[in-house]
Amino acid sequence: QENEEGRRFGNFCSSCHGTAGAAVSDAIPSIGGQHKDYLKNSMMDMKPMVVDGKEQTPKRYSTLMKIFLKGYSESEIEAMADWYSSRPWVPTSYPLNQDLVAKGKVSKHLETCVSCHAANGNNTSDAGIPRIGGQVPTYLYNSLLEYKNDKRMTERAEEMAIVKEISDEELKALAEYFSSLK
């Protein structure tokens, strides 16, 4: 049974994120089939909260998601997270740079990433860890840079601290490698 409320609140999101959240391009992330807890956290982290009548800077940087999320309540966000997480995860079909994929595969940091995100980039035992295997490449790279440059100051961002020791070039290779997984 689909969460029809979540589908209705999120009906227009697919114009950017792809039908049922399966993105076909490289920069706007796939959200269909992403873990529910992570989806909800990511949206709550981008949503500008109002404290004493004043709008706060969200914990997580976004270009425009903050505008849309301002318009939703927490329970509506939860409904959308529920619906999108119930859609199939479609690994990216975007043409990847195979040299970068190969470089990422032999990165000495890969083992650490895999210890949390699992070998296929889909750790199903912790729904707060995002699925990254098959996510679109430019988005993954931008996300890594955001953790590195303190633009994503989320509750669990600390766990991503390892990116501060990795060069941008190597992060790009790791991103491309995780994109290539199914």
Added chain:
Amino acid sequence: KKTEQKTAAEQTTAAPAATEIKTEPIKTGNTVVIAGGGYGGATTAKYLKILNPSINVILVDRNAEHISCAMSNEVIFGLRDISEITMPLKRLADNHGIDFRQAEVTGLDGKKKILKTSSGDIAYDKLVVSPGISMDYDPALNFTEDKQASMPHAWIAGKQTEILRDMVSQIKSGDTVILRTPVALYRCPPGPYERACLFGSTALKKGAKVVVLDPNPQIMSKKPLFEKAFNTTYKNILQYIPNTKVTSIDFEKKIIKTDKGEFQGTLINFIPDQKAGELVFTLGLVENGKKWASVDPKTFESTLIKDVYVIGDAIDSAPVTEMPKSGTIANATGKVVAENLVRIFAGKEPLVPFVGNTCYSLVNDTEAIWIATLYEYSAEKNKIVTRNGANGIPEAASVENRINGDSWGNNILSDTFI
């Protein structure tokens, strides 16, 4: 049964032939016929099938392929190939089990619930109409269809997009481009100003100049951001003149006369004022004296003919909504209507619209801006209005926005037409 794209003149003479075709219309009890396979119509067809594959969906368009207006400015300025925005409707139909018919829609019998087309009558239970816009020519200017091979507006993508692209590629040092923007309401509020910026970017590279003649009192969308581009990047080569009424056009000498003086150009891009696609007038969906089709904001059902829904650019938006005439809105409202038709066939009440809009615009070859808004139907106002103040534009143009905007383009093309 292949119909070629017709000019307006041919269409009126061809119309009566349709009544001579004696096909017996067949419907299954849950037949939805969709007239127009652009952003609104194609999305409705696809989402009906996704939500309930047993619904019989018939999509009618005069063309085998829909060429997207969104991103057509990129084609004109050499940033995308036209093949990337050319969407075969048979591919969509095959992917989702839609019955696609290439035909000219010519009439409607709202009582018998029959849509008339150049390839026969089609019976429906529910009809969705999304024909886009047509040009509302000012007779005083004598700017008619036949003038457009040499002076294309390219505001409906297709052949004119390619003609204008070729003209742009010929711009040389010392040239002057004149861009006339349309009076609001028109398709894509930021579109004319995006085009102005891209003319500016070409002019900077080639050593040319741009004059923008705007009949509106000011820039109609993302104003501070376009203003900034005009006043900084294009400061020395672009002149923006608001409140300008064009009084005549000398097509030979390429002179535009206005209440603010005379302007001579080497390339004139005159975008005419607009009204709903001719089709909604033909089908009797426009109130006397109006230029757009009247709809109920709760459902997008026509206020004039029952069981007929109008979406996209063709609706009379001002009285019922703050939503712009955009591809994103046509796509989003197509989903709303599809959801509701599925509910109605299942004996449930329709739900009021809840949609969002974004338009990305380029301000030069590498940087973009956007506008984002969430909308919901308000019973109190009987209007679709901004929800909880969720509306905004960025602080400045950026490369990041350009990269996301490029992704948006590919994703919405896929969400609508694949």
